[in-house]
Amino acid sequence: MTTPLIKNGALVDDNWVLVNTTTGVDDIAILQDQDVIVPLSIWLTEQQLIRSRPAKTAVWLNSHETPEAIAESLGTLPLVALNFPEFKDGRPFSSARELRQRFAYQGEIRAIGDVLRDQLFFMQRCGFDAFALRDDQDVDNALRAFNDFRHVYQPAIDQPLPLFRRR
Amino acid sequence: MQFRDQTRRFLAGQLSDAEFLPLRLQNGLYIQRLAPMLRVAIPYGMLSSTQMRKLAFIADHFDKGYGHLTTRQNIQFNWPALADVPDILAHLAEVEMHAIQTSGNCIRNTTTDQFAGVAVDEVDDARAYCEIIRQWSTFHPEFAFLPRKFKIAVCGTRQDQAATQVHDIGLYLLKNENNEIGFRVLVGGGLGRTPVIGSEIKAFLPQEHLLSYLDAILRVYNREGRRDNKYKARIKILVRETGTQAFKDKVEKEWALLKDGPLTLTNAELKRCRGFFHDPDYKALPADSSTLETALNTDVLFASWYEQNTHAHKKPGYAIVTICVKKTGFAPGDLDSDQMRFIADLAERYSFGEMRITHTQNLVLADVEKNELYSLWQALKTHDLEADNLGLLSDMICCPGGDFCSLANAKSIPVAEAIQRRFSAQQLRDIGQLSLNISGCMNACGHHHVGNIGILGVDKKGEEYFQISLGGSSDHNTALGKIVGPSFSQDEVPEVIEKIVNVYQQHKTTGENFINTYNRLGLEPFKEALYGNKRDDHSTD
Numbered sequence: 001m002t003t004p005l006i007k008n009g010a011l012v013d014d015n016w017v018l019v020n021t022t023t024g025v026d027d028i029a030i031l032q033d034q035d036v037i038v039p040l041s042i043w044l045t046e047q048q049l050i051r052s053r054p055a056k057t058a059v060w061l062n063s064h065e066t067p068e069a070i071a072e073s074l075g076t077l078p079l080v081a082l083n084f085p086e087f088k089d090g091r092p093f094s095s096a097r098e099l100r101q102r103f104a105y106q107g108e109i110r111a112i113g114d115v116l117r118d119q120l121f122f123m124q125r126c127g128f129d130a131f132a133l134r135d136d137q138d139v140d141n142a143l144r145a146f147n148d149f150r151h152v153y154q155p156a157i158d159q160p161l162p163l164f165r166r167r
Numbered sequence: 168m169q170f171r172d173q174t175r176r177f178l179a180g181q182l183s184d185a186e187f188l189p190l191r192l193q194n195g196l197y198i199q200r201l202a203p204m205l206r207v208a209i210p211y212g213m214l215s216s217t218q219m220r221k222l223a224f225i226a227d228h229f230d231k232g233y234g235h236l237t238t239r240q241n242i243q244f245n246w247p248a249l250a251d252v253p254d255i256l257a258h259l260a261e262v263e264m265h266a267i268q269t270s271g272n273c274i275r276n277t278t279t280d281q282f283a284g285v286a287v288d289e290v291d292d293a294r295a296y297c298e299i300i301r302q303w304s305t306f307h308p309e310f311a312f313l314p315r316k317f318k319i320a321v322c323g324t325r326q327d328q329a330a331t332q333v334h335d336i337g338l339y340l341l342k343n344e345n346n347e348i349g350f351r352v353l354v355g356g357g358l359g360r361t362p363v364i365g366s367e368i369k370a371f372l373p374q375e376h377l378l379s380y381l382d383a384i385l386r387v388y389n390r391e392g393r394r395d396n397k398y399k400a401r402i403k404i405l406v407r408e409t410g411t412q413a414f415k416d417k418v419e420k421e422w423a424l425l426k427d428g429p430l431t432l433t434n435a436e437l438k439r440c441r442g443f444f445h446d447p448d449y450k451a452l453p454a455d456s457s458t459l460e461t462a463l464n465t466d467v468l469f470a471s472w473y474e475q476n477t478h479a480h481k482k483p484g485y486a487i488v489t490i491c492v493k494k495t496g497f498a499p500g501d502l503d504s505d506q507m508r509f510i511a512d513l514a515e516r517y518s519f520g521e522m523r524i525t526h527t528q529n530l531v532l533a534d535v536e537k538n539e540l541y542s543l544w545q546a547l548k549t550h551d552l553e554a555d556n557l558g559l560l561s562d563m564i565c566c567p568g569g570d571f572c573s574l575a576n577a578k579s580i581p582v583a584e585a586i587q588r589r590f591s592a593q594q595l596r597d598i599g600q601l602s603l604n605i606s607g608c609m610n611a612c613g614h615h616h617v618g619n620i621g622i623l624g625v626d627k628k629g630e631e632y633f634q635i636s637l638g639g640s641s642d643h644n645t646a647l648g649k650i651v652g653p654s655f656s657q658d659e660v661p662e663v664i665e666k667i668v669n670v671y672q673q674h675k676t677t678g679e680n681f682i683n684t685y686n687r688l689g690l691e692p693f694k695e696a697l698y699g700n701k702r703d704d705h706s707t708d
Contacts, residue, residue, distance in 0.1 A: 090312025
């Protein structure tokens with residue numbers, strides 16, 4: 001099963017495999033040639049294994065987990081995924097902004113989980129730059145979401161200045 | 168446009184109920200007991216005659232010919248069809264209106280004192296700051312899916328009429344010793360199931376830091392507010408569970424990152440936003456009007472209305488008029504489309520084409536010449552708008568209740584009417600200033616906790632009962648009412664209110680209003696009058 005992934009305003013192939021919290025260390029060993037995104041619990045406890053892997057390893061945070069937990073690794077992480085357990089859980093919006101703002105993280109921030117068309121515009125503004133849509137989403141319609149609004153009032157990651165400083 | 172596509176996808180089955188829900192809520196659309204309810208945003212309660220006429224048009228074409236004024240200074244329509252809503256929103260857009268963020272778990276319409284900008288004695292006009300907050304909060308990308316709804320009030324007047332202390336964030340404008348403008352910041356106030364008065368977390372926040380500080384509070388709340396239980400998700404619970412000092416520390420830590428950043432307000436922006444609220448072209452008038460004096464001396468009904476429904480204006484020769492939308496026999500806060508159009512005309516003729524909705528569900532014409540008051544009052548009489556009970560017991564805050572709302576335990580409107588019918592106009596004047604607030608359920612949309620008398624609809628084995636509380640207040644001395652004892656049936660309520668009023672009238676000293684008498688006496692004499700010697704062990708029922 002492939003989850004549609006949007007990056008830079010287009011549908012792209014996804015080379016990463018998402019590892020969920022029930023996956024054991026043995027399973028990760030089997031995936032040794034595969035780039036994987038592991039849950040925070042594995043990231044924190046299995047650093048030795050992770051460092052020995054030939055393929056790349058990234059981490060995903062659930063909505064109650066904060067970027068502070070991976071602050072020390074951010075310099076080398078190519079990707080951080082933020083999970084929306086349900087779309088109306090707004091915590092990952094703050095996590096994304098913290099990653100960009102507080103930690104000046106430059107890598108990919110990927111939205112995973114309950115990622116729906118009508119939240120994409122806000123996600124993009126908060127610093128997400130990759131979107132693993134929920135399977136049932138209409139990709140063409142989703143691609144239009146990034147242009148839902150032409151003007152924005154607030155400063156955010158996509159536009160560092162508020163409207164009142166751009167008049 | 169966006170909502171038209173969302174509604175299309177919902178009706179086509181591409182969006183589930185659960186997925187459409189926050190989208191429609193962010194556009195002010197609830198699904199209620201009988202029909203959808205659409206709540207239209209009226210920033211800080213101000214609207215023009217043109218906008219009011221559009222609301223009347225919507226009431227006629229998409230509703231049953233009326234609208235309901237809300238405690239967030241908005242207007243809601245109780246009967247639109249879902250498929251019509253995109254059209255209604257298009258009509259609203261023609262007059263620069265919308266329904267965005269009037270519901271849902273986001274930052275709602277920012278409210279203020281309805282006398283902002285015209286009050287005699289105000290620190291500063293709060294509306295400019297409401298507008299700044301409105302822009303910052305509109306489609307804020309980080310705070311569109313908060314744990315729960317979020318309400319902000321800004322108050323710059325001495326006599327707080329905005330219930331500022333029972334908001335998620337309450338901001339009092341003030342000046343420091345150097346005459347610089349800033350805010351006293353309260354956080355974690357609210358009504359609902361757990362009423363709380365807000366706690367101060369900043370004694371003086373310089374005005375330029377307003378938005379960065381709000382951003383910091385909201386981020387702490389978005390990250391840490393409870394999401395496991397809807398009834399514990401408001402910021403008041405987070406503040407209580409964290410402790411005010413610890414919460415403040417978290418905000419300060421977050422603020423350190425944002426302070427002096429791009430959100431810092433510039434002088435140009437402050438000036439621009441103040442410019443939206445410049446004074447209209449007032450005439451130079453003498454302070455007193457002989458036309459007014461003559462009318463007051465010859466028409467006692469007018470004199471009574473003048474005394475109750477007008478307030479002093481900052482400009483000589485002008486008065487602030489409140490049209491009380493609480494005439495007995497009419498649902499509190501309801502306006503029919505003829506009244507809407509008529510008020511729009513009056514606003515144009517008497518008050519620079521502008522009106523304001525109050526959180527007590529009335530309407531204000533803020534800039535009326537004293538010379539014209541008698542003529543205005545006569546005009547109001549032709550449309551059942553001359554009620555002279557402003558601030559009196561019959562000027563109630565009342566939620567739509569079980570007649571409309573799917574959350575309500577009880578019907579609040581018939582209770583309101585039964586109470587109004589119990590008292591004559593003369594009795595009401597003798598009783599004087601007394602706020603009576605009615606909520607049909609513990610969600611407290613009728614603000615019952617902060618009414619001098621509060622009435623709450625409760626469900627007792629399928630029967631509608633009403634719990635009475637006393638001593639609430641929502642001004643600068645905000646207090647939460649205390650429950651007086653076991654609840655009463657609907658039929659008993661008017662008599663109960665009468666007994667409470669009798670206790671007040673027996674004990675009051677000359678000129679003492681209800682709340683001061685209550686504060687002096689305490690709950691006991693009222694309890695005694697209502698329950699006699701039956702000492703109950705289950706008084707919180």
